[in-house]
Amino acid sequence: MAKVVLQLGDDISTDIIYPGRFMATVLPTETPQHAFADHPEFNQRLRAGEIPAGSIILAGNNFGCGSSREQAASCLKGHGLVVVARSFARIFLQNAVNLGLPVVICPSVEAGEGDELEVTPTAVVNRSSGQSYPVTPLAPAQQAIIDAGGLIPYARARLVEKHRAAAR
Amino acid sequence: MGFTLVEKILGRATGQKDVRAGDVVEPRVDMAMSHENAALVLNQFQEIFSGTGLEPRVWDRERIAIIFDHRVPAESSKTATNQKKVREFVASQGITRFHDIRGDEGGICHQILPENGYVRPAWVVVGTDSHTTSHGALGAFSFGIGATEMAAVWALGRALNVTVPGTIKVVVEGELRPGVVPKDLILHLIGRLTAQGANFKVIEFHGPAIRGMSTSGRLTLCNMTVEAGATSGIVPPDAETLRYLHEEAGVREVPEDTLLSPDLDAHYQEELTVDASTLEPQVACPHSVDNVKPVREVAGTKVHQIVIGSCTNGRLDDLEAAAAILRGRKVAAGTRMLVFPASYRVYMAALERGLVADLLRAGAVVMNPGCGPCLGVHQGALGDGEVALATTNRNFKGRMGNPRSEVYLCSPTVAAASALTGAITDPREVN
Numbered sequence: 107m108a109k110v111v112l113q114l115g116d117d118i119s120t121d122i123i124y125p126g127r128f129m130a131t132v133l134p135t136e137t138p139q140h141a142f143a144d145h146p147e148f149n150q151r152l153r154a155g156e157i158p159a160g161s162i163i164l165a166g167n168n169f170g171c172g173s174s175r176e177q178a179a180s181c182l183k184g185h186g187l188v189v190v191a192r193s194f195a196r197i198f199l200q201n202a203v204n205l206g207l208p209v210v211i212c213p214s215v216e217a218g219e220g221d222e223l224e225v226t227p228t229a230v231v232n233r234s235s236g237q238s239y240p241v242t243p244l245a246p247a248q249q250a251i252i253d254a255g256g257l258i259p260y261a262r263a264r265l266v267e268k269h270r271a272a273a274r
Numbered sequence: 275m276g277f278t279l280v281e282k283i284l285g286r287a288t289g290q291k292d293v294r295a296g297d298v299v300e301p302r303v304d305m306a307m308s309h310e311n312a313a314l315v316l317n318q319f320q321e322i323f324s325g326t327g328l329e330p331r332v333w334d335r336e337r338i339a340i341i342f343d344h345r346v347p348a349e350s351s352k353t354a355t356n357q358k359k360v361r362e363f364v365a366s367q368g369i370t371r372f373h374d375i376r377g378d379e380g381g382i383c384h385q386i387l388p389e390n391g392y393v394r395p396a397w398v399v400v401g402t403d404s405h406t407t408s409h410g411a412l413g414a415f416s417f418g419i420g421a422t423e424m425a426a427v428w429a430l431g432r433a434l435n436v437t438v439p440g441t442i443k444v445v446v447e448g449e450l451r452p453g454v455v456p457k458d459l460i461l462h463l464i465g466r467l468t469a470q471g472a473n474f475k476v477i478e479f480h481g482p483a484i485r486g487m488s489t490s491g492r493l494t495l496c497n498m499t500v501e502a503g504a505t506s507g508i509v510p511p512d513a514e515t516l517r518y519l520h521e522e523a524g525v526r527e528v529p530e531d532t533l534l535s536p537d538l539d540a541h542y543q544e545e546l547t548v549d550a551s552t553l554e555p556q557v558a559c560p561h562s563v564d565n566v567k568p569v570r571e572v573a574g575t576k577v578h579q580i581v582i583g584s585c586t587n588g589r590l591d592d593l594e595a596a597a598a599i600l601r602g603r604k605v606a607a608g609t610r611m612l613v614f615p616a617s618y619r620v621y622m623a624a625l626e627r628g629l630v631a632d633l634l635r636a637g638a639v640v641m642n643p644g645c646g647p648c649l650g651v652h653q654g655a656l657g658d659g660e661v662a663l664a665t666t667n668r669n670f671k672g673r674m675g676n677p678r679s680e681v682y683l684c685s686p687t688v689a690a691a692s693a694l695t696g697a698i699t700d701p702r703e704v705n
Contacts, residue, residue: 116469116470117469117470117562117564119668119670121649121650121668121670121671121672121673122670122671122672125650125672126649126650126651126673126675127650127651127675129310129311129344129345129649129651130310130345130350130352130353130356130651131352132311132313132314132317132356132421133317144671144672144677167470168469168470168473168503171469171470171503172404172668172670173403173404173649173668174402174403174404174418174419174420175311176311176314176420176421176422179420193470193473195470195473195503196473196474196503196505197404197418197419197420200419200420200423201420201422201423204420204422204423205422245298245437246298247298247435247437248435250435251434251435256422257422257423257426257434258318258321258322258422258425260426260434261322261425261426261429261430261434262322262323262324262325262326264426264430264434265322265323265326265328265429265430266326266328268430269326269328
């Protein structure tokens with residue numbers, strides 16, 4: 107069970123999650139400091155370590171629209187956050203899968219800041235309201251990347267396989 | 275049942291006969307583009323090879339393009355160091371299509387690719403930039419990916435786990451009226467579709483207004499399809515595509531079997547018709563790209579900074595349209611106007627035609643080619659409470675570097691007309 111620490115509306119762009127002026131920072135060890143930099147209060151709480159790992163960002167439709175910047179996924183992963191949204195934009199969703207940022211697609215979810223949610227593979231249960239909402243599973247192709255531990259190990263296995271085949 | 279254009283392209287790129295929307299495929303990649311974020315890609319690329327005992331080599335040094343454009347010249351030591359690392363990587367791997375910060379080859383990636391013939395019909399193009407959608411203008415399937423995904427492409431030459439997108443067919447009937455340009459058309463469409471209306475789908479453009487449109491205009495359309503969430507935009511290649519490739523991109527031969535058309539009985543997830551002749555100049559109002567209104571509804575809004583440029587609208591016809599309005603006139607006092615040609619080739623042509631002189635005499639500042647202030651890093655940040663009117667493609671809160679400012683998006687003609695008055699102005703009212 108984890109708490110909703112930030113509630114957001116529809117069409118939250120990657121410029122909101124990770125402003126463009128910090129794009130020269132690329133290392134996953136350095137990007138978390140700029141997460142939600144233009145929400146100074148939330149950014150401050152993240153940086154101060156006041157938000158426990160596993161906490162939930164709750165969003166509406168089209169979370170992560172806009173720029174393809176991968177920092178928007180790596181900065182949230184660095185804080186151990188989980189994103190539950192009604193829907194995600196394509197590139198952000200794929201970046202999250204590739205990097206191992208937990209994302210949950212829950213088209214009908216209703217909750218507010220401070221609510222306690224239990225996330226299972228099939229549902230998001232709002233323990234504060236008692237309501238349960240079905241989860242849309244990730245595409246099998248995306249699940250395969252998650253199961254491999256992310257795109258880097260997934261691609262590494264493919265690379266090794268390709269070289270073995272070529273050597274035969 | 276027939277195939278959409280993207281289904282046909284992915285059929286070619288996978289060697290499979292029957293590729294349909296919803297299938298998962300691994301197409302070979304014809305061109306893989308990155309900009310400064312190649313600094314992140316190359317870290318991830320080396321990580322993929324780590325522990326394998328294999329030497330990190332890119333799959334094809336001639337199918338990777340790297341163009342510096344987001345922060346040129348470097349605005350910080352951090353950026354300069356990233357650019358230095360990328361230069362060293364390019365040299366060590368022998369990557370051939372590298373465009374550094376130079377007056378004889380530089381520019382914005384989405385202009386450099388088409389004008390150098392790095393995009394061809396029926397190609398699969400990926401880029402670590404969401405506006406990679408642009409290159410559908412030449413009949414390619416071209417889409418944005420993240421840096422780690424690009425690292426996998428550099429290693430394997432294939433895009434992994436691509437779900438074949440469904441297609442929205444957009445038919446544009448009629449003809450755009452004078453003063454109304456492709457930017458107005460795409461803003462109108464985004465307003466209709468909303469910022470998520472085309473999520474996970476491709477927008478395929480048809481109709482007489484598209485057939486009569488230049489490649490430059492088609493690049494503007496496809497560029498902004500991502501603002502409706504689209505995976506890409508695409509225009510079936512035609513005589514204009516061939517003209518552009520031959521005359522402007524220096525491509526001699528275009529194999530006939532790459533000039534694909536969608537089948538007449540292709541399955542579309544949605545079909546939309548727009549009558550171009552009823553459109554008027556449009557603006558996207560703060561703080562979302564789908565908050566689109568006719569110019570007349572916001573006319574008179576005071577603007578502090580006008581920006582003409584970006585991968586959406588920094589080409590020669592855009593600068594020509596602006597210069598035609600500003601020639602012999604002055605940018606209003608209290609308004610700053612910044613112009614960013616999309617590439618040095620565009621810049622040189624604008625110089626030769628006298629457009630740069632026209633713009634400078636009017637009071638505009640002509641900057642070096644690059645992304646400029648579009649992504650809020652440098653070259654034109656906004657002050658608290660200031661308003662920008664820009665031909666760029668995003669107006670998210672804080673996009674131009676300051677969350678306490680506002681950005682409106684428009685065509686080059688609306689931008690130039692508004693520069694004269696210092697307020698948002700319908701270009702048809704300025705003769």
